[in-house]
Structure formats: structure tokens, C-alpha cells
Amino acid sequence: xxxxxxxxxxxxxxxxxxxxxxxxxxxxxxxxxxxxxxxxxxxxxxxxxxxxxxxxxxxxxxxxxxxxxxxxxxxxxxxxxxxxxxxxxxxxxxxxxxxxxxxxxxxxxxxxxxxxxxxxxxxxxxxxxxxxxxxxxxxxxxxxxxxxxxxxxxxxxxxxxxxxxxxxxxxxxxxxxxxxxxxxxxxxxxxxxxxxxxxxxxxxxxxxxxxxxxxxxxxxxxxxxxxxxxxxxxxxxxxxxxxxxxxxxxxxxxxxxxxxxxxxxxxxxxxxxxxxxxxxxxxxxxxxxxxxxxxxxxxxxxxxxxxxxxxxxxxxxxxxxxxxxxxxxxxxxxxxxxxxxxxxxxxxxxxxxxxxxxxxxxxxxxxxxxxxxxxxxxxxxxxxxxxxxxxxxxxxxxxxxxxxxxxxxxxxx
Numbered sequence: 001x002x003x004x005x006x007x008x009x010x011x012x013x014x015x016x017x018x019x020x021x022x023x024x025x026x027x028x029x030x031x032x033x034x035x036x037x038x039x040x041x042x043x044x045x046x047x048x049x050x051x052x053x054x055x056x057x058x059x060x061x062x063x064x065x066x067x068x069x070x071x072x073x074x075x076x077x078x079x080x081x082x083x084x085x086x087x088x089x090x091x092x093x094x095x096x097x098x099x100x101x102x103x104x105x106x107x108x109x110x111x112x113x114x115x116x117x118x119x120x121x122x123x124x125x126x127x128x129x130x131x132x133x134x135x136x137x138x139x140x141x142x143x144x145x146x147x148x149x150x151x152x153x154x155x156x157x158x159x160x161x162x163x164x165x166x167x168x169x170x171x172x173x174x175x176x177x178x179x180x181x182x183x184x185x186x187x188x189x190x191x192x193x194x195x196x197x198x199x200x201x202x203x204x205x206x207x208x209x210x211x212x213x214x215x216x217x218x219x220x221x222x223x224x225x226x227x228x229x230x231x232x233x234x235x236x237x238x239x240x241x242x243x244x245x246x247x248x249x250x251x252x253x254x255x256x257x258x259x260x261x262x263x264x265x266x267x268x269x270x271x272x273x274x275x276x277x278x279x280x281x282x283x284x285x286x287x288x289x290x291x292x293x294x295x296x297x298x299x300x301x302x303x304x305x306x307x308x309x310x311x312x313x314x315x316x317x318x319x320x321x322x323x324x325x326x327x328x329x330x331x332x333x334x335x336x337x338x339x340x341x342x343x344x345x346x347x348x349x350x351x352x353x354x355x356x357x358x359x360x361x362x363x364x365x366x367x368x369x370x371x372x373x374x375x376x377x378x379x380x381x382x383x384x385x386x387x388x389x390x391x392x393x394x395x396x397x398x399x400x401x402x403x404x405x406x407x408x409x410x411x412x413x
Contacts, residue, residue, distance in 0.1 A: 050354065063093070091359060103364050104134035105351055107173050111358040127182050128189065129209045130155055131263035131321070132174055133347060138162075139169040139177055141193075142345055143261040143319030145209070146230050153204045156195065157261060157319035157345075163192035175362075182206070216243035218250045222406045225250055228258035229273075232265025232323040237272035244276060248307060254409040256402065258315045260341060264322025267298065274327050275301035277312070277336045283371040284330045287350060292365070312337035313405040316383055321345035329370035329381045339383040340405045348376025 067089070076083065084092070088110075095108040129148020130141055141159040144150035161169050164180045172180075181189050183206050191202045213236055215228040225247045229236060247255060267285075274284045280302020287296040306312075314337045316328050325344045331337040348368035354361045368376045387404040407413070 087357070090357075094356065094359070094361065098361060098363075104137070104173070105349055105362065106364050107175070107362050108356070109173075109175055109360045109362065113173075113175055113179065114358070114360040127209045128153075128155075128204045128206060132161065132177055132181075133321075133345075134174055135345075139172060139174070142263045142321050142347070145263075146261065148209050149204050149207050153202050155191075155193070155202060155204070157317065158195075160194040161191055162194055162199070165190050166192075214239045214243055216246060218252060219406065222254070222410050223252050224254040224256060224406045224409050225252040226256040226258055226402070228260075229262050229324075231262060232267075232269040234266055234269070236265065236269040240269075240273050240276075244305070248305075253307060253310045255310055255312045256315060256405045256409070257312065257337070258402070259320045259324040259328055260315050260317040260401070261319035262321070262324040263319065263345075264324055264347065267323060267326070270323040270327045271298050272301065274330045276303050276306055277331055278302065278334050279304070282330075282334060285326045285371070286369040287366045288369050289366045296366075311409050313409055314339050315401055315405055316341045316344045316381060317389075317401070318342055318345055320381070321347040325376050325381050326368060326370075329372075329374060329376065332381065332384070333370050333372040333374070338385065338408060339381065340385045340387055340408065341383045341401050342386065342388055343382055344380040346376060346378050346380035348378075 070089075074083070091108065091110045095110075098106050098108045127148075128150040130144040130150035133140055133142050139161040141150075141155055141157055141161065143157045144155040161177070163169060164172075164177065167180070169177060181191075183189060185206055185208060188203050188205050191204065193200050193202060213229070213231055213233055215230075216226060218225045227240065227243045227247065229240065271284050278284065278300035280300055282300040282302070284298045284300055287298065289295060312331070314328050314331055316324065316339055320328065320341075321344065325346070325348065328337075328339055328344065332339050349364045350366040350368070351362045352365045354363065370376065370381075374381075385404065385408065387401045389399070389401055393400055
């Protein structure tokens, strides 16, 4: 990786210390299936039938001058170079058009990347078990998933990935990064990461990823019951129901919902889980289309099955993203739970995928807003009580955030 690129990324790091039928929030899970571990919602528009009428108000003279000048004058200077086809030039123009919006999630995927992206949603391949996203212009780890090669190799939430197998990630989209990180099971991917201003080299052996979706149990000493959610999959709501039943059978009235390191998943699962704690019809999250279409408000189904006088704490951290932030934000705004931990990731936009002549255009079409009107994108969810975990805590196998939650639930302070 060029040293100037490394220096620029290190400086920024220190300073800031699915496919053809799905619309989803930003971020890609680099796992076994590559599912977009974000907010999966509704069916998007498709390429066919979209308006292709030229905008007569736009002066395209400069574009055609550039096109014709390149075709007439460009001379190959490297033996390995080839001239782009007309279609490749059009793809380049579309990419530049998408890039002009300055949104890392509004991108054009040429056919090869578009195919790889489709496979990352529905295919089967070896992965490392982490979610990645572009934050502040840098490819960033949202969270390594529990029990995966990424976690075992020491990858942490907030790590900046500056190179993959020696190639710089500067300007690389999440989709392109996914295609580079995934590969045959048993093979190795070499990640160069920046953590706390230091450059680290981490090698990870790809494997079939099996992530536990939930974990729950009673702490006998304090009487506090915990339910940990590691993802929001299609099964998460049912698994949460089962864990919640065990909580009620335990006789405890103190509950911790642990969303740390949970990168998100199905919106419906987040709404369903929130419905245990919020009255019927209460807003869980609003999908704001910026006036381009009517906002969609997702509301609680009002299960009303939480025992009276139950005290609830929700644990969040920088690896809590997307659907996790929707659930945490809804419970916080409704004063149904106290949030403990650190600021969440801040992943709250929705993309649609539009087919374009073999490629695809991913466009940000909406943003997620909490019931109290808080924008999740770029802001995250702020905990009520701040509690951090240090490397010293990790090395000592201590969990001060869980301890803080137990303290709050048992003493009220």
C-alpha cells in the first residue's frame, strides 16, 4: 500500500479515534452467505420500465466533447493496457454520476461487481464473519460476529481496513471489498488494519460461518436475566420469544437485552421484538423518503406480555448497528428501557437496487428516524448511561458494561 495513502488513513483514524429483490440498509456482512446484515425491508424498483427520457434542460456539450476527445486522441502507453469499449465508457460515466452525490452507499456496480454482490446475498462461499461498512470515507469493521474466524483472529469493531491482500482499500466500495475478502473455505485473506493509530496485519482463514443468534440465562447472584441478540435474522423474533418465555418462567423482573456487536438484519424482526415492550400502534421507526414518496411508519403490534414492574436495560456499543439501533432507539424514546454502553455505529439509510444494462445502481432512497425524530444515520444512538470496555477488561475476561447494567437494575443507580 502506498505510504501516502496509509498516512492519510491513519491520520483520519486517529482524528475520528440483497440483491435483485431486496431493499436494505447500508453495510455488508462478510460471512458464509454474505447476507446484508443491515435493515432488509421492501421490494425495490427494477431497471425495466424506469424513465429513460433525456433531460432536455441539461447541457451535455461538455460530456460529448470529452467523449469524442478521448476516442479521437487517447494513445495507449502501457503494453498491458486496452482501450475501453463504448459500454465500459458508459459504465464509467454512470459510476462518476453516482459518485458525484458524495454518498458512499449510492454506487454503480458494473456487471462483474453486480454479479458478485448478488452472490453475496444469496450464494454460498467461505467467509470470515464480520460486517463492514464505509464510515468517514474509510472501510470500517462494524462488528466481528461471535464465534467466527474474524473474532478469533482479533478483529474488533471500529478497525479500519486499509488493505486487503496488500491492495489498498482507498475508494473501495463495501461490495468490492466483500468480493475481495470472501473466497474458498480454508484459504487465507490478509487484512491490513489501523487500530488506535497503529498498523496491524491480521491473517484470517475463511470458513463456513455459523453464528449463534441468541443467548440467554439468569445470573443467580443478582437475579438479573439477560438475552443477547447477535443478529436480526428471519428466526430472531421466534428465538427471542423462546428466550422471553424462559425469562418469565425464571420469576425475575430484571432484564438485560444485549445488542453489543449486533450489526442488524431484518427490520421485521426488530419491529416484532419491540412489540413486546411497546403498546400497539406505537411508532418503532419511520422510513423517511425525503418527500420523494410518503413516509412509512413501522409500528408496534402490542403483544403486552412483559411482566408488570419489569426493569429493562439495553446494552449497546459501536458494533450495534442498523436494526439494533432501531430497536434500541425505539425503547429509549418510549422510556421502556435504559440504554447502557457506548454510542452505536450510526447506520440508518436505505438503498434500492436498480438494474442497468447488466450492471446495477444502488441508490439511497430513505433514512431511518426514531420515534422522537432522531436521525440514526451518522449519529447513532446515545446511551443513557455511558460505560466502556478496555483492552485490560477484555484480557481479564471482565465485562464492566454488563456489571453496570446489573448494578443499575438492582440498585436503580
